[in-house]
Amino acid sequence: MIQKEMLEYQQLDIEQNRIERELKKNENYVKRRQFKAARQDCEDNIARLDARAADLRAQLALAEQTVSRINDVIEEHSKEVDTLEDVDELNYMNKKLNEQLTELANVERDIRRILREGEEIAASFDEAVNKLPRLVAGYRKADEEFNRATAEVKPRVNEIRNRQAELRKSIDENLFNVYKKVADGGLYPVFVPLQDGTRCGGCRMEMPKAVVEAQLASKNYVKCEHCGRIIFKQE
Ligand SMILES: [Zn+2]
Structure with missing residues (x-):
């Protein structure tokens, strides 16, 4: 026969395990975990969008610098063209000018692409930022409800722990x-x-x-x- 205190101790462990298992099945425990994960996803998404927006801003600044540089070169070439009389030189300068204009068109296309993506990022960002408070509130509510459920079983859990501490004194160590x-x-x-x-x-x-x-x-x-x-x- 096993010491009856040991068996009672085991019985109390079983009861406590059952209480814990039931708490984990509690609807609010599940909801709380889901809200927590959704909130994390949303915050990660915001951080990602933020980083992408910063990246786009840097790209835009670079593109604007390039536009400004090309404009300077075009202006320079234009002035030179005005002073030229030789047809070959004129043709050469026109060719150089056209190269710059092509490059300008490319950069401008790039800028439109950056701005378009920027708008998409801004829309996604707004959406995520608007969603966040609902997720935070959902988490808080589930957390409160779950804490209430935990508080309800707390007296019995304490009772079990006290009784187990008492039993432990007379249970054989081995x-x-x-x-x-x-x-x-x-x-x-x-x-x-x-x-x-x-x-x-x-x-x-x-x-x-x-x-x-x-x-x-x-x-x-x-x-x-x-x-x-x-x-x-x-x-
Ligand atoms: Zn067996």
Whole structure:
């Protein structure tokens, strides 16, 4: 037989696990997590759009500098053309001028592209910024509701913890360590009764009768070779 304080302790652990499991199934726990993730996505998106906008501003500044430089060159060429009389030189300068005009057209196309993308970014940015308060409010509401649900079970959880602390004082240290080792692996319940003389009360698998009897005789419990639970014989 296993110490009755140990079994009561286990029972309380099971109850506490059930309370925690139910809290995690709580609609507001789920909502809170969803809102949190959506809020994070939204904030990441805003940061990304912000970075892209800064990038576009830099591109635009560069393009404007290029336009200004080309305009200077065109003005320069235009002045030179006015002073030229030789046809070959004139043709040459016209060619140079046309090159600059082509380059100018390219930069202007680039600027239109930057401005167009800028407008798209601004629209997405507004959309994200407008959405954010709703996500923050949704998170807060779910958080409040969930905290209320947690507060409701709090007295019982405290009761369980106090009683467990009390029981712990009289539980055999070795037995408690055996329990902890299995319980920490997430296996519940740890202590299960022996069934039909050779069967584990947890996984229902059978063990050799000789093994069961030898172990029961030496330490009054058997470790299930199938599931790892601790099997005890009910008196
Ligand atoms: Zn078992």
